[in-house]
Amino acid sequence: MAGFRDREKQFFPLQNIQDVVKLFRDQLTCGEEPNLSLLSIVLGVIENILTVNRAIPTEVDNSANLEPIFPVVELHTIEALYSKFESHIKRSVDLTKFPGPHATRELVKHVSDVIWGSLTRSFYKDKAHLQSLYSFLTGNKLDCFGVAFGVVAAFQVLGYKDVHLALSEDHAWVVFGENLAETAEVTWHGKGNEDKRGQPITAGTTEKSWLYLNGYPVICTREMEVSSIVSGINLAITTTMDSVELGSLQQELLWLLYDMGHLKKYPMALGNLGDLEEITPSENRKKPIELFQEAIASSQEYYNNQHVYPYTYLGGYLYRKQDYNGALQAWADAASVIKKYNYNREDEEIYKEFLEIANDLIPSMMKHVAGENAARIHHTSLLYNPESYANFLRFYDGICEWEEDSPTPVLHITWAKQLVFSISKFDISVRIGVDLKGENGDGDESEDSEDDENSSGETKDKNQNVKEESSRNKTDGEDGEQNTTKARGRVGRQK
Numbered sequence: 067m068a069g070f071r072d073r074e075k076q077f078f079p080l081q082n083i084q085d086v087v088k089l090f091r092d093q094l095t096c097g098e099e100p101n102l103s104l105l106s107i108v109l110g111v112i113e114n115i116l117t118v119n120r121a122i123p124t125e126v127d128n129s130a131n132l133e134p135i136f137p138v139v140e141l142h143t144i145e146a147l148y149s150k151f152e153s154h155i156k157r158s159v160d161l162t163k164f165p166g167p168h169a170t171r172e173l174v175k176h177v178s179d180v181i182w183g184s185l186t187r188s189f190y191k192d193k194a195h196l197q198s199l200y201s202f203l204t205g206n207k208l209d210c211f212g213v214a215f216g217v218v219a220a221f222q223v224l225g226y227k228d229v230h231l232a233l234s235e236d237h238a239w240v241v242f243g244e245n246l247a248e249t250a251e252v253t254w255h256g257k258g259n260e261d262k263r264g265q266p267i268t269a270g271t272t273e274k275s276w277l278y279l280n281g282y283p284v285i286c287t288r289e290m291e292v293s294s295i296v297s298g299i300n301l302a303i304t305t306t307m308d309s310v311e312l313g314s315l316q317q318e319l320l321w322l323l324y325d326m327g328h329l330k331k332y333p334m335a336l337g338n339l340g341d342l343e344e345i346t347p348s349e350n351r352k353k354p355i356e357l358f359q360e361a362i363a364s365s366q367e368y369y370n371n372q373h374v375y376p377y378t379y380l381g382g383y384l385y386r387k388q389d390y391n392g393a394l395q396a397w398a399d400a401a402s403v404i405k406k407y408n409y410n411r412e413d414e415e416i417y418k419e420f421l422e423i424a425n426d427l428i429p430s431m432m433k434h435v436a437g438e439n440a441a442r443i444h445h446t447s448l449l450y451n452p453e454s455y456a457n458f459l460r461f462y463d464g465i466c467e468w469e470e471d472s473p474t475p476v477l478h479i480t481w482a483k484q485l486v487f488s489i490s491k492f493d494i495s496v497r498i499g500v501d502l503k504g505e506n507g508d509g510d511e512s513e514d515s516e517d518d519e520n521s522s523g524e525t526k527d528k529n530q531n532v533k534e535e536s537s538r539n540k541t542d543g544e545d546g547e548q549n550t551t552k553a554r555g556r557v558g559r560q561k
């Protein structure tokens with residue numbers, strides 16, 4: 067049995083974060099493919115101990131031992147799980163019927179059936195911590211992403227190099243065959259949708275569909291498949307508490323992958339790293355805002371700017387930083403992406419994202435600035451800012467265009483009520499386009515409003531972005547736990 071080569075064995079036992087980083091670095095630089103099954107099992111063992119099976123020593127006085135709890139991961143634990151996966155896959159797939167170097171659709175469907183067939187019938191598929199092979203091997207449970215990843219890891223165990231993970235913002239499938247020209251569903255999506263496992267993903271399916279990113283999904287290399295399991299580490303101990311150690315491990319591994327260029331074409335992983343940096347800034351590393359902007363640039367450069375999450379990552383961050391003008395611009399940009407799609411019943415996740423922005427975040431932002439008397443008096447508030455108003459309108463315009471020609475309606479009475487509430491907070495001067503201050507762009511007074519127009523025909527506005535540093539109240543719970551300070555609703559992976 068192939069099992070482990072001495073090269074992996076030398077890194078065990080894993081006693082701390084640096085040991086795990088060294089194992090990953092070796093796997094990513096050793097010249098051969100990184101071993102997806104090994105790395106998924108290692109992350110699953112650590113995640114399980116730090117979140118699910120948190121053995122907090124009750125009798126020990128926790129306030130005394132400030133040492134964070136990092137589990138010691140023994141070689142025999144990993145070896146046992148790895149060989150269980152390897153033998154399960156090799157025993158279930160008779161390759162004599164599949165001679166060629168490339169996978170076939172029949173074989174992809176069969177491997178998907180092997181993974182699928184091992185899952186316990188009744189488990190709550192939305193639960194957290196079901197994404198790794200550890201969950202598959204110890205609990206026979208996998209979430210939607212986990213099944214797709216499991217198929218790809220199984221093909222690596224079988225010696226195939228052409229089966230790779232394809233990722234959208236809320237679904238996963240595989241590409242395979244010569245030049246990765248073939249696609250196949252291998253997992254389910256959402257609730258109450260019949261799975262289409264084995265079927266190709268055709269142009270008809272992907273066109274104007276957010277779930278398939280209009281044909282611009284992330285096509286993973288082996289190294290990007292490693293990025294996907296690192297990005298998929300779930301820090302949640304409870305809905306309000308995250309593991310500090312697990313977050314630190316995820317952050318270190320994402321920087322390792324970033325430095326090696328394996329996040330370059332993976333906008334969501336860049337956004338994930340930006341979130342981690344907001345919570346626990348690393349010295350001498352890029353700032354969150356830079357990472358969110360790199361995620362946007364990645365989508366623009368590699369995915370025809372068809373991804374929405376890069377803009378909502380940025381919008382959420384700016385909102386938390388109370389840079390409300392910036393947040394409105396990012397959300398208007400997000401709406402300018404979604405307007406190119408038609409909304410259908412399998413797109414609920416992105417619907418929830420825009421619903422929260424329109425009916426929760428923007429209204430509470432308007433309430434917040436309406437109370438800022440100083441900004442009101444000096445007209446520096448966004449309520450007097452024509453650019454903010456323009457972004458606000460562009461946001462709603464994008465959502466209306468998204469709804470046009472869609473088989474499923476988007477807007478309903480709550481959207482309309484919240485629109486009326488928010489729009490009424492803008493000052494009459496920006497809504498009717500009169501510049502009450504009478505100042506034009508170059509600062510001198512002039513009655514004639516024509517002069518206020520600059521070359522691009524926009525009314526220049528002296529308003530600066532209204533920014534106040536928000537003091538992020540991070541309160542640590544028990545030793546090694548941290549209240550999640552993320553203001554956004556969870557999307558995509560199951561929390």
Ligand SMILES: FC(F)c1nnc(N2CCN(c3ncnc4sc(CC(F)(F)F)cc34)CC2)s1
Binds near residue numbers: 234337
């Ligand atoms: F837009 C912001 F508010 C977001 N905050 N978290 C967001 N997530 C975080 C995690 N996430 C992801 N992060 C990395 N890779 C992937 S691949 C994928 C689709 C599926 F799960 F494979 F089906 C989801 C996803 C989904 C998007 S968007």
